Amino acid sequence: MNRVVVTGIGVASPVGLTLDRFWSAVVEGKSGIRPLTIVPPDRITTRIAAQIDDFDPLAHFDAKFANQLDRYSQFAVYAAREAMRDSGLVLSDQLALDTATIVGNGAAGQTTTEDSYYRLYAQNAARLHPLTIPRYMGSAAGSQVSIDLGLKGPGWTVTSACASGAHAIGQAFHLLRSGQAAVAVTGGTEACLTMGTIKGWEALRVLTADTCRPFSRTRSGMALGEGAAMFVLELREGAVKRGARIYAEVTGFGMSCDAVDLVAADPGGAARAMTAALRDARLAPADIDYLNAHGTGTVLNDKTESDAIRRTFGAAAGRLAVSSSKAVLGHSLGAAGAFEFAATALALHSRTIPPTANFQEPDPDCALDVVPNVARAAPLRHAMSNSFAFGGLNAVLVLSRA
Amino acid sequence: MEVAGDIKQVIAKELKIPVERLGDDTKLGDLGAESLDVIEIVFALEEKFDIDISVKMGPEPAAGNAAAAANDLSAFTTVGDICRAVQALVDAKAAK
Numbered sequence: 001m002n003r004v005v006v007t008g009i010g011v012a013s014p015v016g017l018t019l020d021r022f023w024s025a026v027v028e029g030k031s032g033i034r035p036l037t038i039v040p041p042d043r044i045t046t047r048i049a050a051q052i053d054d055f056d057p058l059a060h061f062d063a064k065f066a067n068q069l070d071r072y073s074q075f076a077v078y079a080a081r082e083a084m085r086d087s088g089l090v091l092s093d094q095l096a097l098d099t100a101t102i103v104g105n106g107a108a109g110q111t112t113t114e115d116s117y118y119r120l121y122a123q124n125a126a127r128l129h130p131l132t133i134p135r136y137m138g139s140a141a142g143s144q145v146s147i148d149l150g151l152k153g154p155g156w157t158v159t160s161a162c163a164s165g166a167h168a169i170g171q172a173f174h175l176l177r178s179g180q181a182a183v184a185v186t187g188g189t190e191a192c193l194t195m196g197t198i199k200g201w202e203a204l205r206v207l208t209a210d211t212c213r214p215f216s217r218t219r220s221g222m223a224l225g226e227g228a229a230m231f232v233l234e235l236r237e238g239a240v241k242r243g244a245r246i247y248a249e250v251t252g253f254g255m256s257c258d259a260v261d262l263v264a265a266d267p268g269g270a271a272r273a274m275t276a277a278l279r280d281a282r283l284a285p286a287d288i289d290y291l292n293a294h295g296t297g298t299v300l301n302d303k304t305e306s307d308a309i310r311r312t313f314g315a316a317a318g319r320l321a322v323s324s325s326k327a328v329l330g331h332s333l334g335a336a337g338a339f340e341f342a343a344t345a346l347a348l349h350s351r352t353i354p355p356t357a358n359f360q361e362p363d364p365d366c367a368l369d370v371v372p373n374v375a376r377a378a379p380l381r382h383a384m385s386n387s388f389a390f391g392g393l394n395a396v397l398v399l400s401r402a
Numbered sequence: 403m404e405v406a407g408d409i410k411q412v413i414a415k416e417l418k419i420p421v422e423r424l425g426d427d428t429k430l431g432d433l434g435a436e437s438l439d440v441i442e443i444v445f446a447l448e449e450k451f452d453i454d455i456s457v458k459m460g461p462e463p464a465a466g467n468a469a470a471a472a473n474d475l476s477a478f479t480t481v482g483d484i485c486r487a488v489q490a491l492v493d494a495k496a497a498k
Binding site: 063064126127130131134 | 441444445
C-alpha cells in the first residue's frame with residue numbers, strides 16, 4: 001500500500017486567513033468566538049459565534065467568480081488555493097488528471113438557500129436568481145475547487161454532519177493509499193451562520209450563551225463556527241522526490257456508526273472508530289501521544305467522549321494528552337474535522353500540544369489530561385483526531401510524524 | 403414603450419462593460435458572455451420588466467424542432483435578438 005503525507009494546509013478560519021495566524025491562535029488558546037454580527041439579532045437569542053470577520057470575497061475572486069460562489073464555496077476555494085500554494089506543488093497536465101477533489105460539508109449553500117427562499121416565501125418573488133441551484137447544491141464547493149485549480153481526477157462530496165471533513169480526508173487517504181490517485185485536495189467547509197440554521201441549533205438547546213469550555217466542569221454547550229480547512233495529500237514517494245515539506249504522514253482511518261440515537265453519542269461507537277483507526281495504523285494505544293478530541297463543549301459529548309477514550313486506551317489513557325480546539329475555533333460542523341486535522345498535523349510538525357482553551361475547572365466525568373489553557377512542547381510520534389457526528393457517524397484519523 | 407435603451411443598460415451592467423459597446427449586431431459571445439451569463443441577463447431583464455422570457459439552457463435543439471428552437475438560448479445570439487424578444491413581451495404585457 002502507498003504511504004500518504006500532508007504537504008499543504010490552507011485555512012479560512014475565525015482566527016485568521018493564514019496558517020500562521022491559525023496555528024498561533026490554536027497554540028495560544030486565543031478564542032475566535034466573538035459577537036455574532038453577520039446574522040440580525042432580532043429573531044435569535046444567540047449572541048456569539050466563531051464568525052469570520054475579515055473575509056472579503058472580492059479580495060480573492062473577481063466579481064463574476066464571486067457571484068457564482070456561496071459563502072461555503074468561497075471558504076473552500078480560498079483554503080484550497082492556500083493549501084496548494086503552501087504545498088509548493090506544481091500540477092503538470094498529467095498530474096492534474098491524477099489529482100482528486102474530496103470535500104466534506106455538513107450542510108451546503110445555506111446563505112443562498114435562505115436568501116432565495118426568503119424572497120420566494122416571504123417576499124413572494126416571481127422568480128429566483130438563475131445561480132440559485134449552482135450556488136446552493138451540496139457538491140458546489142467541491143466542484144468549484146476542482147474547477148478553480150484544474151483538478152481532473154476523481155471528485156465527490158462527503159456529508160456526515162460534524163464528521164464530514166474527517167470522512168472526506170479519510171476517503172482521500174484511501175484513494176491515494178490504494179493507488180487510485182496520486183494527489184488529493186481534500187478537507188471540509190461550512191458557512192452555517194444563517195438565521196435558519198442558528199434557529200435550528202437553538203431549538204436543539206445545545207448552544208452556549210457565554211463561551212465554549214470543552215471538558216471543563218463549567219461547560220455550557222457548543223459555539224457555532226464557520227470556515228474551511230483544505231489540504232494537499234500526496235504519495236510520500238512523490239513528495240520526498242520533489243523535496244516537499246511534509247507536515248505529517250496519514251497512517252490510519254477508522255469509521256463506525258453508533259446505530260443507537262440521532263443526537264446522543266454512544267461511547268461504544270466512538271470507541272470502535274478509534275480502535276479501527278489504531279488497527280488501520282498498526283499502532284497500539286500507548287503509541288498515541290496526543291489526541292485532538294471532538295470536544296464540543298456540551299455536557300454530554302465531552303463525558304461520552306471521555307468514556308470512549310478511556311475504554312479505547314485503557315491504562316494508556318493516563319499518559320495521553322487530550323485537547324479540544326473548539327474553544328478557539330468554535331464548532332464549524334462539516335469543517336470541524338478538517339480544522340482539527342490541521343491542528344493535529346501542525347502539532348506533530350512543531351512538536352507542540354495545543355491546549356484546551358477557556359478551561360476553568362476539572363470535571364470528574366472527563367478525567368483525562370486535557371492540557372488546560374497552556375500548550376506543551378512534546379516529542380510527539382503519533383496523534384489522533386476524533387470527529388463524531390449527529391446521527392452517530394464517527395470518523396477518526398491517525399497522523400504520524402513524517 | 404421603447405425599451406431598447408433600458409435593455410442595453412441591463413446587458414451592459416450584467417456583463418460589466420460600457421453600454422457603448424452594444425450594437426444591435428453585437429454578438430454576446432464576442433463580449434465574453436458564456437451561457438450562464440446569458441441566463442443571468444435573462445433573469446435581470448425579467449426582473450426589470452416583470453416579464454417571463456421562456457428560453458431554455460442546453461444543447462441546441464435538433465433540426466426541425468421549431469418549437470424548441472424558438473425557446474433555445476442560441477436564439478439570443480445578438481443584442482438585437484434580445485431587444486426584439488423583450489420588446490415583444492413588453493408590448494404584449496402593455497396590450498393586456
